[in-house]
Amino acid sequence: MNMLATTIGGRTFNNCMMNAAGIRCQSKQDLDALVQSDAGAYVTKSATPQKRAGNPSPRMHTLPHGSINSMGLPNNGLDYYLNYVIADQQKRPGTTNFLSVAGTSLADNLAMLHQIQASEYTGFVELNLSCPNVPGKPQVGYDFDRVHTVLDQVFDFYTKPLGVKLPPYFDLVHFDQIAAILNQYPLTFVNSINSIGNALVVDPQSEQVVIRPKGGYGGIGGASVKPTALANVRGLALRLKPEIAIVGTGGILNGVDVFEHILCGASMVQIGTQFGYEGIPLFDRLATELTDIMKKKGYTSIDDFRGKLKTFDD
Numbered sequence: 001m002n003m004l005a006t007t008i009g010g011r012t013f014n015n016c017m018m019n020a021a022g023i024r025c026q027s028k029q030d031l032d033a034l035v036q037s038d039a040g041a042y043v044t045k046s047a048t049p050q051k052r053a054g055n056p057s058p059r060m061h062t063l064p065h066g067s068i069n070s071m072g073l074p075n076n077g078l079d080y081y082l083n084y085v086i087a088d089q090q091k092r093p094g095t096t097n098f099l100s101v102a103g104t105s106l107a108d109n110l111a112m113l114h115q116i117q118a119s120e121y122t123g124f125v126e127l128n129l130s131c132p133n134v135p136g137k138p139q140v141g142y143d144f145d146r147v148h149t150v151l152d153q154v155f156d157f158y159t160k161p162l163g164v165k166l167p168p169y170f171d172l173v174h175f176d177q178i179a180a181i182l183n184q185y186p187l188t189f190v191n192s193i194n195s196i197g198n199a200l201v202v203d204p205q206s207e208q209v210v211i212r213p214k215g216g217y218g219g220i221g222g223a224s225v226k227p228t229a230l231a232n233v234r235g236l237a238l239r240l241k242p243e244i245a246i247v248g249t250g251g252i253l254n255g256v257d258v259f260e261h262i263l264c265g266a267s268m269v270q271i272g273t274q275f276g277y278e279g280i281p282l283f284d285r286l287a288t289e290l291t292d293i294m295k296k297k298g299y300t301s302i303d304d305f306r307g308k309l310k311t312f313d314d
């Protein structure tokens with residue numbers, strides 16, 4: 001078996017690295033390029049029921065250690081992505097990918113999941129509970145009662161493999177509280193973290209914010225979020241039941257970053273900001289870098305070190 005292979009919900013992936021939703025995965029061309037790449041899977045841009053233009057530009061800005069964005073869920077609508085993943089499933093039976101959905105209301109999420117449930121699609125769904133960029137719509141993941149309500153209603157009828165994309169949490173009590181809720185449901189995975197939402201970047205020269213939507217507020221991704229991402233991956237890995245796999249996202253630029261996410265408990269990692277900068281060759285580079293680290297340490301599979309981070313108390 002490939003050294004970088006991983007298994008989630010009984011599905012095996014040849015490589016534990018893939019794109020993060022939103023980055024180079026909005027069009028058929030983007031998705032075709034991911035299919036041809038070394039990535040272990042792809043996730044589609046988070047879909048709403050209908051096509052959405054998203055927020056006005058400028059809506060993304062590069063930072064010295066990452067990026068700030070407030071895209072506002074620009075996407076081609078659920079039908080576009082559902083048709084794509086079903087056609088891909090027919091072409092490549094036995095492969096699993098991730099269809100991301102991000103309704104801006106519970107009703108929209110339930111309607112999309114009903115449509116997916118009734119379809120031929122058998123892959124994973126990533127239910128995005130953490131987009132910080134839709135004006136007037138707070139992140140569901142920060143409202144624990146609402147997460148409960150959403151998952152109650154979803155699992156009332158939805159029987160295919162499903163995970164949730166979470167925002168970062170910043171207090172250990174919040175790790176306890178969200179994990180206690182998530183553990184009540186037959187989730188296949190959780191993806192942690194989405195961007196660190198509602199940050200503000202200021203250009204001191206122009207004395208202006210750097211992105212237009214929401215008065216300049218946006219989500220931070222890239223290198224600067226790695227410690228927060230690792231804390232969340234580890235915090236959830238220690239608290240979730242073993243049937244729920246962790247997808248680690250945030251601050252991955254190189255093979256060492258992938259290694260650290262896996263040490264903290266990730267079974268799969270997603271790369272957002274750096275994939276945006278580097279494109280498809282990223283996956284080959286990361287695979288080489290992670291393989292080199294594993295060989296030096298004598299590891300032959302990611303299970304040899306997944307979740308085995310040591311603390312000073314061990």
Ligand code: SIN
Binds near residue numbers: 046073128130219
């Ligand atoms: C966006 O489209 O605004 C980004 C999506 C997300 O952060 O979930």
